[in-house]
Structures are given as C-alpha cells and as structure tokens.
Amino acid sequence: MSASVDSHSAILRRHELRWRQQCLRVGLILIAVVGSLAVVGLFDAERIATGLPAIFKLLPEMFPPDFSRWSFWIKPLIDSMAMSIAGTSIAVFFSMLLCLFAARNTSPNRPLYLAATGLLNVTRAVPELILGMILVAAVGFGALPGTLALGLHSIGMLGKFYAEAIELCDLEPIEAARSSGASEMQVIIHSILPQVFPAMADVTFYRWEYNFRASMVVGAVGAGGIGLEIISALRIMEYQQVSALLLVVLVVVTALDSMSNALRHWMVQ
Structure with missing residues (x-):
C-alpha cells in the first residue's frame, strides 16, 4: 500500500514539474511576443489612431477598379x-x-x-x-x-x-x-x-x-x-x-x- 502511495505521489510530482516547465516556456514565449509588439510600435495608440483614418481615406480612391x-x-x-x-x-x-x-x-x-x-x-x-x-x-x-x-x-x-x-x-x-x-x-x-x-x-x-x-x-x-x-x-x-x-x-x-x-x-x- 505504501509503495502504491509513493508511486502515485511520484507521478503527481512529475506531472506538476512538467506543468511548471510548460508554464515557464509559455511565459517566455509571451514575453518575447509582447516585447516584439512593443518594439514595432503596435502599442503606440496615438500613431495607430492617426494612421487608420489615412487608410480609410485611401480606400475610396481605389474603387471602382479600373480594368482599362x-x-x-x-x-x-x-x-x-x-x-x-x-x-x-x-x-x-x-x-x-x-x-x-x-x-x-x-x-x-x-x-x-x-x-x-x-x-x-x-x-x-x-x-x-x-x-x-x-x-x-x-x-x-x-x-x-x-x-x-x-x-x-x-x-x-x-x-x-x-x-x-x-x-x-x-x-x-x-x-x-x-x-x-x-x-x-x-x-x-x-x-x-x-x-x-x-x-x-x-x-x-x-x-x-x-x-x-x-x-x-x-x-x-x-x-x-x-x-x-x-x-x-x-x-x-x-x-x-x-x-x-x-x-x-x-x-x-x-x-x-x-x-x-x-x-x-x-x-x-
């Protein structure tokens, strides 16, 4: 009985260790992703707010398509x-x-x-x-x-x-x-x-x-x-x-x- 309990505890410890390692990997990936988003300026709300209207102004000039x-x-x-x-x-x-x-x-x-x-x-x-x-x-x-x-x-x-x-x-x-x-x-x-x-x-x-x-x-x-x-x-x-x-x-x-x-x-x- 004791051996069974020890085996079960060892399995739980290994599972918990793998879970922590996986969480660490995901955390590192998220840090890299968020850092990249910051570097390229996707968190620059002012720049995006001024740039998006310019795109919407350009779209009407593209229609109707000219196939001449x-x-x-x-x-x-x-x-x-x-x-x-x-x-x-x-x-x-x-x-x-x-x-x-x-x-x-x-x-x-x-x-x-x-x-x-x-x-x-x-x-x-x-x-x-x-x-x-x-x-x-x-x-x-x-x-x-x-x-x-x-x-x-x-x-x-x-x-x-x-x-x-x-x-x-x-x-x-x-x-x-x-x-x-x-x-x-x-x-x-x-x-x-x-x-x-x-x-x-x-x-x-x-x-x-x-x-x-x-x-x-x-x-x-x-x-x-x-x-x-x-x-x-x-x-x-x-x-x-x-x-x-x-x-x-x-x-x-x-x-x-x-x-x-x-x-x-x-x-x-």
Whole structure:
C-alpha cells in the first residue's frame, strides 16, 4: 500500500514539474511576443489612431477598379507564372541533390552534412528582394533575375523541408532494405523516397504558390512580372488600377491553389 502511495505521489510530482516547465516556456514565449509588439510600435495608440483614418481615406480612391489596361497585364502575368514555375523547378532540382547530404540518416559523413546544411542556410537567409536587386544589377532587368532570385531562395527552404522529411521517415523499411544487401542508392530510391514523396509534393506545390506571390515583390526592383505593373501604378497614384491588379492577382492565386491541390492529389495517388 505504501509503495502504491509513493508511486502515485511520484507521478503527481512529475506531472506538476512538467506543468511548471510548460508554464515557464509559455511565459517566455509571451514575453518575447509582447516585447516584439512593443518594439514595432503596435502599442503606440496615438500613431495607430492617426494612421487608420489615412487608410480609410485611401480606400475610396481605389474603387471602382479600373480594368482599362487589362490587355497590358497579360504578358506580365504570364511572366510571373513562368518565373514561379521556373524558379520552383530550379529549386526542386538542387534541393533534391542537397537534401540527401543535409539529412543525418543519408549523409555520408559529417563534413558533407555541415557543408550541405550551411549552403541551405546561406540561400535561405538572403530574402528574394535582396537577391533580386543583386541579380538585376548583374544580369539586367527582366524575368531572368526574378527567376534566379526565387530559385535560389527556394533552394534553402525546400532543401530544409526535404531533409527534415527524410530524417523523420520510418526506419524499419530502411533497415530491411540494408539487411537484404541493398546499396545506399537502392535504399534511398526504394525505402526512403516512397515514404517522403507525399510530404515533398505538398511542400513543393506550396512553394510554387508562394513563388508566384513573391514574384510580385521581386518585380518591384525591376525583375519583371505583374509586380512591376503594380509598383508602376502606385508610383503614379493610379489607385483604381492598383485595386484592379490586386483583384487579378487574387483570382490567379485562387486558381493556382485549386490547381496545386488537384496536382498534389494526382501525384500522390
């Protein structure tokens, strides 16, 4: 009886300790969140009170949307779509090569693992906008620097997700393949990739959607696409054209979301 009571007390103490640790973690996160809100000025009531009316004054100037230049937006839209597809394709190719070295369970040795993860960190650390500015200065204006900027940044993101998916895959099929005498390449092709392919497909199609939206950002620095049209309209204060362009982008993004869902289901069947 005494042993049972002691065991029950030990369980309660462990539960209480875990609860206190969890409360401490949540408290630290809340401190970081509140501190960040203060740093960026979200607690500046006077500034927000004067800024919100300015936004509401701008909204009437954006309506009704002006679609009079719709024929001039077709090519930039095609450019943005091509940039997102080409940039994602570049990223998938190089990420597939790097993720095998950036995953602990498939990397041949630690130096290669550190080199691969370091390269992924570098490409992920530089935002698309900065890459776009650098590449525009290097290769000139147009869709090419935008595509390269999207592709380079996406390598870091996709490579990281691919490597994490490989590290989290089930070990039993891998051990079974190795015990049967399969080579490392055969293990990767027949035991690892079939497990991680659905997760890779999900991340890849999400990144494609993201790259289309990001193409508008890199367009702001002269990297082509529909983003350049939006920035041009903003510069000359044609807010009705801006609202029309944003509606067009919303329709295209919605269509891309439906298309990517259909492709995802088709590929993982």
